[in-house]
Amino acid sequence: MMTVKIAIAALGLALQGLTLFGGAAFADGDAAKGEAKFQECAACHKLEAGINNVGPSLHGVFGRKAGEIADFRYSPAIKRSGITWTPDTLDAFIKEPQAMVPANRMPYAGLADPAARADLIAYLQKAFP
């Protein structure tokens, strides 16, 4: 009986670990609210592959390297940033784009509200799981 209890406790810990690994900070984001918030970005970014606007397409953004869309003219700052887009790096970037990548050419001041960023990221994660 004792071993079963220990096994259950260990399983609980393992599951907790998994949630943390999955990015607990964004797990609370509300994708529906994020879709509304994305309208701010949609002025410049499309989610469809291959459609660049003022900004590059954000299709499949997670796992992509910054500045990798061949037919978009990025700033040198974005190209040499060495960033790979993950929920964490995207969170830091939209919080204050000029702080994370000085001299980038994205005309967006930043989104200070962490809950709004989490919603936005939840929406993008839903679009590109």
Ligand code: HEC
């Ligand atoms: C007014 C236009 C504009 C708005 C609004 C805007 N962006 Fe951008 N975005 C750009 C431009 C232009 C670039 C390219 C910047 C560069 O090359 O320095 C860019 C780059 C990016 C990149 C890097 C893409 C890549 O391929 O490496 C991401 C990610 C991004 N934007 C996300 C967002 C999100 C999320 C929002 C909304 C919170 C947003 N942007 C709002 C114009 C915009």
